[in-house]
Amino acid sequence: MSGRAKEIVTRARIAFESKRTRPIEWRIQQLRRLHDMVTEQEQVLADAVYKDLRKAKFEVVVSELIVLKNEIVTAIKNVQSWAEQSYVSKNLIQKMDSMYMRKEPLGVVLIMGAWNYPVVLLLNPIVAAIASGNCAVLKPSDVSENTAAAIAKLIPQYMDKDCFPVYLGGIPETTVLLEERFDHIFYTGSTPVGKIVMTAAAKHLTPVTLELGGKSPCYVGKNVHMDIVCKRLLWGKLMNGGQTCVAPDYILCHEAVVDNLITYIKKTLKDMLGDDPKESPDLARIVNDRNFARISKVIDTMPKEKLVVGGERDIETRYIAPTVYKNVTMDDEVMASEIFGPILPIITVANEDEATKIINRQEKPLALYIFSNKPQVVENILEHTTSGGVTVNDTIMHMASHNLPFGGVGFSGTGSYHGKWGFDRLSHERAICWRKQNMEALIAARYMPYTDKNLGALKYLTTEKDRGFCAVM
Template identity: 35%
Template structure:
């Protein structure tokens, strides 16, 4: 991007975060391996910041969404952030400890170890849909690994972004953690900084641009992108249970979740039963979409218009559309089922990111697997089946970033599981130990004693024929 296209305010913001980047680099050079104690202090400070300000966090996110269910912010933003910190605090000492590795007889006497070093300055680009959790997740693992962190927040959550910037500045020095605000042009400039690692969460198309910008500095990237995550409901599963769990996974945050079930395969003999239970579940969840504090709004009118366009496009191409609740205000999209879909419809070509669920009837599980495998690999896959053979078949014959069996979305909150996509849904992992590894340099260290048996293999080789014969006889076989 050409920096000359920036206006005066944007130019000042870019110069501001470039200076912060320099300060964080200098700070890191002064303390390249923070102690366990200092890392735990940072994590506990972050935890205190979240807990002490949770009401302000909930209110700010609610303002950005025009209506975000308070309980959803607690359950999917505040709770997992605190649990992740607690899990990290419990295991950090073990993660930081050098690991001994095997040394072959040929390299004896000696020892081999793995050391985990901080990378330096880490950049994190946060989307709008879960602005706290998707900022805290990588931040927690990055500071646990001993890094400095710069966080670029989304311009679509202005109230929360400003609040987080203020809170971070209150609890941390800017050469440790800093929050950057601004629009897409600022984000583009942000990606061009020579970070030691860059983590981006968002759309696949923007992820390609982030990776291209990072390549100019050979900055390693972690991309968490999303895509179309399928659910599969097999004939012998508990259909009522499947409908309830898929409805919950779909409706949380009004479907504005990267791992929400995007579309669902249902055995042809169970479609009617599933639809009945799904509608009953939604009606039990909500009485309406107007002035209902439990029903989260679509983030803005642009996203609302996109979703309504998908519905109208499906209708125009022969789909059966069922709106489960009365249509709400302009910022709401009512829970919607779409049947008789085909690949010509926009709703089957793009990640939905809303409370709309296409249904595809199937007869043979092999056909479902083939369908999924012929498309970009999803971030999540959900299988509802009580049959071990079906479970193993889907586990081994499909690729996805993560998978739940008889559940949706909750795998993201399991602290010990890495989170990350594959192919079009992303690359790399964070959360838990894998997050610590992502933000660490794994350094191999081989330590040799003063006894040097390798000297018998040094040149001139003509004088060492006997030892090479032993080497060949003992080890090359």
């Protein structure tokens, strides 16, 4: 087992050291091949995800494949400019020097994907790795085994086999792989596993990007169009059966509209999924028995009088109905940890100030959602909270854009990517000062023996001048 991990990493290291990943033309060619794979193998990928999650093809294409292809096209269009040297300002003593930064690849990157979006959360980071000139070992999640197998079969058909090997396996294989030395580790998944990854990386002082999760809150104010709010909120919650790292985890609803919210939630669920959600072809299933049991335990511990709708389950098909609770408190089991399933608790609050206090008592979330038509309410919440990202009057959309950085803060993750942010994350900005072997008189004052006269000259030549500050003085 350890031999296979070492062989794969060594092969990628040799490929990187051959310099084949450096030319921009090669990077673009590999990005085009990846785009070809996603386009030509759309049905294969959709079928694999369906086997793992019973996720509708519509949802796979919209939430994974289109997002991925947009990321690839953006990189192809911009990688040339992203990779260009950037020049910096200079002081008097540096006027004749070249002062710039080179964008250089890190080396061999480990990319560990997640089971809930098994295509995009594995292959989106590889776009950044390719664009920045790295090699990457791809480790799909073994939980979504069908998608992992499909990707392991397809990648060698389209991509450079040495630069982008796929490594399959469960916890034992992953543990062995993490013993190898990488130049960066990119992990998407749970906070507990993120701690394990970070600990393993620390042994080699390897930098990490951790895209984790947490309880992402959603505030619903009193000045809203409730029918629109419920459509957008439930779309974001029920996508992938609630198994989304940025899904609204719980609602903080203004007391003036909580009854209206519940009425429209019931109506919207019926409009989206019919009289019996179990019969809808559009609702994904829980990924495995372990997660089914975890979510079921939450339902079993919740007081029956707080149930608004749902609660039905079927272990054979791992179906859990969209389940909503009202009058929830922070002491209820549903608020103990990230739900990661189709359960939606509603906490009633007096206003946005009470909502921010509740949010700030938790760990910093990966996402925050605010539904309000009052700009001052939105700004108040933004000013008094912290989160990885925010969508106002919708859900998920800040994550879907390749023109915004995506990442967490605190327990919800470290580092961000998408578009240029991914390129920068997996690049090293190498500072270069290029000085000619002339103009010696300009720098002669720095040499020993030191004198007051030379110190005065160096102060004048090297100290930054703040004109406004000097004028006040």
